[in-house]
Amino acid sequence: MRAQILIALIVIVIVSTVLILWMPSMASIPVSSSISPSATTKSAQRVHASVNGTNLSRQEAPDGDSDPAQLLAQIRKALASSNPEDRKIAFSRLLPALVRVDPLAAASFAETNNEGNSHDLIMHRVAQLWAAQEASAALHWATMLTNATERSGILTDVCLQVAETNPETAVLTHSQYVSDQGQDAGLEALTQRWAERDLPAALNWALSRDEGVPRDELISRVAFVQSQTDPVAAATLAVAKIPPGKAQTEGVMAIVHQWGLRDLTAAKKWAEAFPQGNLRTRALNELNGIAQLPSASQR
Numbered sequence: 001m002r003a004q005i006l007i008a009l010i011v012i013v014i015v016s017t018v019l020i021l022w023m024p025s026m027a028s029i030p031v032s033s034s035i036s037p038s039a040t041t042k043s044a045q046r047v048h049a050s051v052n053g054t055n056l057s058r059q060e061a062p063d064g065d066s067d068p069a070q071l072l073a074q075i076r077k078a079l080a081s082s083n084p085e086d087r088k089i090a091f092s093r094l095l096p097a098l099v100r101v102d103p104l105a106a107a108s109f110a111e112t113n114n115e116g117n118s119h120d121l122i123m124h125r126v127a128q129l130w131a132a133q134e135a136s137a138a139l140h141w142a143t144m145l146t147n148a149t150e151r152s153g154i155l156t157d158v159c160l161q162v163a164e165t166n167p168e169t170a171v172l173t174h175s176q177y178v179s180d181q182g183q184d185a186g187l188e189a190l191t192q193r194w195a196e197r198d199l200p201a202a203l204n205w206a207l208s209r210d211e212g213v214p215r216d217e218l219i220s221r222v223a224f225v226q227s228q229t230d231p232v233a234a235a236t237l238a239v240a241k242i243p244p245g246k247a248q249t250e251g252v253m254a255i256v257h258q259w260g261l262r263d264l265t266a267a268k269k270w271a272e273a274f275p276q277g278n279l280r281t282r283a284l285n286e287l288n289g290i291a292q293l294p295s296a297s298q299r
Contacts, residue, residue, distance in 0.1 A: 065097040065101070066097075066101055067101075068098060068101055068102040068105045071094055071097055071098040071101070072098065072105065072109060074090075074094050075090050075094045075095060075098065075109070076115060078090035078094060079113070079115040079116050079118050079122075080115055080116060087116070087118075091121070091125055095122070095125055095126065095129065096129055099126060099129040099130050099133060100133065103126075103129075103130045103133065103134070103137065103138075106126050106129075106130070107126055107130065107141050109122070109126075110122045110123045110125075110126040111123070111145075123150065123153075123154060124153070124154070124157050127141075127142060127154045127157035127158055127161075128157050128158075128160075128161055130158075131157065131158040131161035131162065132161050135158060135161065135162050138158045138161075139155070139158050139173065139177075141154075142154040142155045142157075142158050142177075143155070143177055152178050152184075152186065153186070155174060155177050155178055155186075156174065156178075156186030156187075156189075156190075159171075159173055159174040159186070159190055160186075160189065160190065160193075163190055163193045163194070167190060167193040167194035167196075167197050167198075167202075168194055168197075168198065168201065168202075170190050170193070170194070171187070171190045171191055171194050171202075171205065174186065174187050174190055175187065183213055183214055183217055184214060187214075187218070188217050188218060188221050189221075191205075191206060191218045191221050191222065192221040192222070192224065192225055195221065195222045195225040195226070196225055199222065199225060199226060202222050202225075203219075203222045203226075203237075206218040206219045206221075206222050207219065207241065213247060216242045216243065216245070216247035216248070216251075217247050219237065219238070219241050219242050219247075219251070220238065220242060220247050220248075220250065220251030220254070222237070223235075223237045223238045223242075223251055223254075223255060224251065224254050224255065224258070227254070227255040227258040227259060228258060231255060231258060231259035231262065231263070231266075231267070232266075232270070234255045234259075235252065235255050235256070235259065235270060238251040238252050238255055239252065244279075248279070249278070249279055249282065252279060252283060253282060253283065253286060256271060256283045256286050256287060257286055257290070260286065260287045260290040260291075261290060264287065264290060264291060267287055268284070268287050271283040271284050271287060272284065
């Protein structure tokens with residue numbers, strides 16, 4: 001019995017000695033940095049910074065583009081800045097973002113804004129952006145403007161945007177809301193867009209208007225489009241359907257210019273057949289000028 005107890009004591013002493021000798025060697029082994037508390041903390045900080053935009057590009061980082069109030073504040077600050085780049089950002093990034101998230105807020109700001117003489121530019125920019133996004137809503141806003149001149153201009157902006165996909169609708173809409181009692185450059189531009197898409201329809205509409213300067217200018221625009229492909233028909237249209245006067249003269253001159261660039265000989269022959277007068281003289285002078293161009297010998 002005593003021998004067994006003695007053997008047990010000897011085993012305990014041996015195990016204790018081995019443990020005492022082994023522990024210091026373990027303490028000398030370096031702890032891996034990948035799992036150390038400090039390294040883990042730093043790694044978490046890097047991930048947190050990346051999520052919050054620290055390591056993101058300017059385009060990817062959150063910038064408040066979904067908050068109308070913040071966008072308005074940024075726009076006002078940019079417009080008040082003396083740095084042209086700031087104003088550029090207001091038009092190219094901030095205004096589009098505001099129209100996207102809250103077009104009514106953008107329109108309201110545009111109407112009241114007077115920062116840095118930018119009122120008209122902001123009005124036109126908002127109209128274009130909103131019309132591209134939701135034409136009917138932008139049109140309703142435009143029709144409610146109290147300043148007649150401003151209303152006409154903004155309506156034209158909206159309709160020009162509509163004309164990108166449906167010029168006929170754009171023309172008819174503009175005619176509905178804007179009086180054609182006087183010359184209207186906006187309506188003329190829209191009619192030209194329509195003629196580029198569907199010349200016969202645009203021409204029939206122009207010819208249906210009441211006689212007068214506005215109608216003459218519309219026909220002149222259609223004739224100009226026609227001159228790109230059929231100058232003879234365009235010239236005939238201008239002379240036959242537009243009464244003598246400024247509209248006819250300017251229309252014919254535009255056609256003659258295009259015609260002369262395409263077929264100088266035919267254009268001169270047509271102009272020379274005209275009765276003596278200011279129109280004939282101006283047309284021939286225009287063609288003689290084209291004849292002096294270096295490329296004229298190739299036509």
